[in-house]
Every structure is written in C-alpha cells, then in structure tokens.
Amino acid sequence: MSILIDETTTFIVQGITGREAVNLTRECLDYGAGAQIVGGVTPGRLGRDVHGVPVFDTVAQAVEHHGGPIDGSVVTVPPAFTKDAVLEAIANGIKLVVIVTERIPRRDVAQMVEFAKQHDARIIGPNCLGIIVPDVIKMGGIGGPAKDAAKAYTPGSVGVISRSGGMTTEMSSTLTAAGLGQSTAVSIGGDAIIGSSYAELMPLFEADEQTEAIVIYTEPGGRMEAELAKWVTENDSRLPIVAFMAGRFMDEMPGMSFGHAGTIVEGKADTAAEKIARLAEAGIVVAEEISQIPDIVKSRIAERSAV
Amino acid sequence: MRFFEYESRQIVKAAGIPVSAHGFARTPEEARRIAEEIAAPVVIKSQVLTGGRMKAGGVRFADTPEEAAREAEFVLGLEINGHMPRGVLVDSKVAVKQEFYAGVVWDGIRKQPVMLFSDMGGIDIEEVAETHPDRVGRGHFSNLTEVSDYEAKQVIASIGVTGSALTRATPILARLARLFVRHDMTLAEINPLALLEDGRFVAVDAHMDMENEARGRQQTLLKALGVGDEETRQAREATPFELAGEEVDAQDHRGVAGNVTEFDGNLGLVIGAGGGSLTLFDAVRAHGGKPANYCEIGGNPSVAKACGLAKLVLQKPGVEKIAVMMSIVSNTRVDIVARGVIKACLELGYDPAEKIAIFRIPGAWEDEGFKILKKYGVEYCDRSVSMHEAARRAVEKIQGVAA
C-alpha cells in the first residue's frame, strides 16, 4: 500500500492555467496508472481545458461537475492568493492539499494549517513538490516528467520524507539503484512552518504494512527533528529511520539562511550538530553520505526482522 | 528582516505600548538636543543590527547634555561585531522597580505564535527558560481570530504576577501579540519591560524581526519607518561579489541563480538546487576542499544566466577551477547548464576541459548535455556517481593543481 494517496485518489489543480501547473498536470496524467485529475481551477477561465482537464472558476463548480467529493488539490497559485485558494479547497470538502507555491508568509501558513485542522484536512507543503507512489500515482511536480520519475522511483518498502524536493528524487534514485524501492515519497517543504512534519507523517507510515523503513532528508533550522526524535521514542516505532543532514556548514553562520526559508540557525537547537545528536539519541542513524543510506537501511531492516 | 531598536520602539509605540522618552540621533549635536529635551540623565545606545553592544561598550550613560554629546560621539565611532552604528538612541534613564520580559515568537511545531512573559527581564530569555522554567509564562494563540486580552492575562498570571502589575501588563502583552500578527513579525520582544516606581510599565528596549516574504504587504509600515527596498537587513551585508550574483539572477526571469555567497577558497561552485547545494557544499568541505562561493541554481535557468554565474565565479580572485554539480534535475535542463558553463570558459579564454573540474548534473536532457561536455572534453558523470563522490573528484583535481 501507500500513504496519503493511491490509484483511486481524485484531485484538482488550483491555478491550472499557469505555466508550471500545465507541465505538472501533464506529468501527473502521464505517470503510473495516470492521475485522476478531475478538474482545474483558475478564476475567469471557466470552460477551458488543460490537457483534457476541464477548467472551472471555483472549487465548488469542480466538485459539482465531478458529482461527489474530491480527495485532493495541488495549489500552484501565486503567494498572495494561496491562502484564499487553500481555504476554498478545504471549505469545499477537500481533505488533502499539496501547496507547491513558495514564499508564503508564516502567518498565512499558520492560518491555513489551523483551518485545515478544524476541518479534518491535511496540508503538505508549502514550497514542496508533492507526493509520489512509485509506478502508481504522483501528485505534484515530484520527480518531473513521467519518464524521468520512472527512472528514479520504484515500488518497494522504504518511506521517504524530505524537506527538499530535489533531494527526495536524489535519495529515492540512490535507493532504487541499490534495489530498494519506495512505498511513498513525500516532499514536505523547506519552510519554517509546514503543514505536515516528519512526526506527523510517521503514524501513517507506521500503519502502512508495505513500509519497512524510513529515510529522511533534513536541514538546519527549526525543531522538527527533535519532534521526530520524541515521537519515535514515545511511540516505540517499528520502523528503523535513516537520516541525512545537509547544510552542516551553516552551524558556523548563525542568522543566515541558505537553501530554504526554514533553514536559519537562530538558537542552539537549530544547529545541524544538535539535531544529529537528538536523532542519534532516539536511535535514528544519521548517514554521512547519501550513498551510505541503502546499506544502512538494509542492515537496519535485517536487524529488526531478526528480533 | 531586522529592525533597529529605534524603529522597533516606533512600532511598539504605534501599537499603543508606552515607551520611555527617547530620540534617535545621527550626530553628537542631535544627541545633545534630545538630552536637553529629556532634561534628565540619559542612556546613549548604539543602533546596530547585532547583539552584544553592552559588552562592546555601545551603551553609555550621561548626566548632562554635554556629556550626552561626548558619549554619542564615542558610540557613533565604535564598531561592533563588524557593524558601524547607524546612529544612537538617546533614552531617558527611568527609575525601574522591576524588569520584566514580554515577547512573541513562532512555534514551528505547534504552528502557532506563542506569547512569552517573565518577571526576570533584562537578560536573555532562553537562559531564563533553561534556568528558571517556572518564571516564564507561555501561551499559544490562534491565528484565525484576533488574540483577546484574557489570553495575555492568563500567561502573565501563570507565573504568579497579580495586582495592578497584572492588570497593567495585560494590555501590553496583548498589543504586542496583535502587532506581531498584523506586521508579520517572526520575533517581537520588549526586554526589559520596566515596571516604574510609580506603577507604570514602559518599554525600555524592543527587538523586532519581520518576515522577508511579507515585505510586499508591509509597505505601509516600512514606508512609515523610512526603510527602503534596497535595505536587505541581512545578518551580514552583501559583498560586491554577492551583489554581482544578484545582478546575474536579475538579468532575466528564467530560472534562478540565487543566494550567491562569498567564501575564500579556490574551488568555484556552480551548484544547485536548494537541498542539493547544501549537500554539495558540505561534501566539498568534507573532502578537504575549499569552496570559493556558495550558490543555488535551479528552476531551469537560461544559458545566459548559467553562463553569467559561471563567469562571475571563474573571475573571482583565487578561483582555480569550478565544479558544476546538482542533485538529479527534472525541471532544470542538463544541456542548457552545460552550454552555459562551457560558454563562460570559452568567453574568458579558458579551456573548459581544464577549468571545469567536474560536471555532475544528472536528469532532464542529460544525453544531450553529455554530448556537449564530451565534445569539449569536460569530465562529467551521471547519477551512478554520488554527489559526494563527484565533490571528492573535484577536490582531488584542484589539490593536484595546488601541489
């Protein structure tokens, strides 16, 4: 199985007529079994179509046209309009929102997240590339065009969670080359506040029988790794986790942000060194290089099954 | 983006929070005038965007306007952590009965802002939180509705503050919380918040940090404070090399060549994207390499942009070779970046095979890209060579040069 999405998932693309969104739509339609993109929304563009996907002015119109609830939405509208688009999706019954847009102020993200919580919906992102279930479905630009995504991702037992979209593919490709497929890979976004953190996705992977191990990509900034370490310890997780930490050099440069908006060392707990220590305490192996990850994963899976 | 203390005070005051009588001065003469107006002993505080000014001697006391002018002259000429002050704040020396702390920050885990209040003001709040956790009150609040006074009251009362101190501090913390939300702050703190002998509270120092992403919609505030668009207010000022990087990025709207940052090594880096750059920069250092710069290319840059960035890096004094590396790309095109970096070498009269230590960008259009690299004799590799291995090869080559 997979987490979050599977071959039955229906979704819409908000901002579908934008250049990136047009490409993303094509990629998702082409990948795996072909995503069920049941509509697109761009205000004022009712009646058009993008690669055969009908365009609507409102999410409500898309839901009505579909004739029933829609599972998800990929939001690609500009930052100033993102919050409104996400609220619209959730208010119309959508339970899974992938926000691709970057440079959204925290206040807006926090409002969307709070609204989602009230409506029992989940947000992935912002500033992320989405979710992929190898050979089945992808929701978002993750992995790129279908044929490129097929090269990097293969079905298997490793769950991947990454703060960097590009590194989600790099790590999955490394796993694939070593014969380790992925159950689901999620690009969670690199901002300071995101809809779903490592710890919030762990219960889903924990419940997914196909998943036997987790690989995460992480960076300095924020307290998300500490939250994960705490979750793992408190929940006695069955899943071995292998982490890769990039941006170690940033420890020497407090106050500066590289890579993603969320990477800024403001306090001691934000540093790479501190995070590595926290993860290690919780039994999470931190690989020095990405190429070491597959072997560590294999040996950790073997250890667990030997117990 | 960070605000100077004198700006933070203005923001706090505009939100209805009382502040001690003060003025901002750029010259000793202005400092004297402000001291005359205050007509009481004053404190002269350096206005720099860095911590530790107290330790560095950037805070001085003066009893008379003449003394104020003298001290201001000293502080205006005092460099602190590499920053020259923009001016001085001339603040009245208030009769403080007790120092408190009031602050609002984001909690990325709860995804809500949190109000903080302590009766141990005047020192670093993180320290207080560690040594005296019971003396720091906390309260998360919703972002969907405006924070109510009672929420602030609960936080303050939780550490045992009562009486008129409680009723007077409540609106101050609540207003701070509201301005935090209204102005997209990432940090808003008053430290110390002084309780005076007469029972009033005044903000004696304030520190505000606003989210860069919100600059667009906070124009009204920024204009009122006189903060121009050109002021980045980053932790460290951009060097000419970094400004040139920004120009390369701005030359067209295709793709990004962002976050160009200067270091003093000999290996120039044309790397991407966000996470890939962080990984590669670490990898070069882990193998003993000395990067000349950091950067992030991505989002499918034009040939001209890749070329411009590579040229900039190649021309940086001390750069012997460049390494062109990215994590697997799906949007950015391998062939376009290959064209750009080779063109940069050619236009500067260099042999690409000699100047480009390694080219490791796998992904979209790689076959076409590899044809170009092959023609110019540049060493390249596909995804079977890891990012760390590519970095190692680049470092090895350049160390051969140095020897």
Add this chain to the structure above:
Amino acid sequence: MPGTFIDVDVDPAVASDPALAAKLTEVCPVDIYATGGEGGTLSINEGNLDECVLCGLCIDAAPAGTVRVVKLYDEGAVLSS
C-alpha cells in the same frame, strides 16, 4: 554568425516571406527569430541562438525541410521535428 552550440538555417524562400517570418517569430520560445528584415522579412537574433531549447516548433511552423536547427556540438546533427 552561428552560436557556439546552435545554428539555424532557413531557406531564402521562407526567410523572405513576411508571413512565415512572423510565424517563426511567434513560435520560438527564446526569441531566436525576428521580423527585423526589410519589409518584415526574417532576421535572426544571433545572441539568442545558444538559448535554443530544441523544441522543434520552428521546424513544424515552416514547410517541411525549409528550417534546419543544427547542433554544432554534435557534428552538425540536425534536429528532427
């Protein structure tokens, strides 16, 4: 002058036809073609040649075989549409 990596070669009959020149100008995503010739005939923005994304839209826009996109880095291989 060709670019470092790319050259385009357009038959004179096409280049001198303002309607075709306009069409080429419209389809090329990186502005390699322009109607800067006399009477709106074709001109080439040489500075943009190396920006060619090999999309083949120009080849499809003109009569078969009249526009050739040449990959100078690939022994003069011609892009097929």
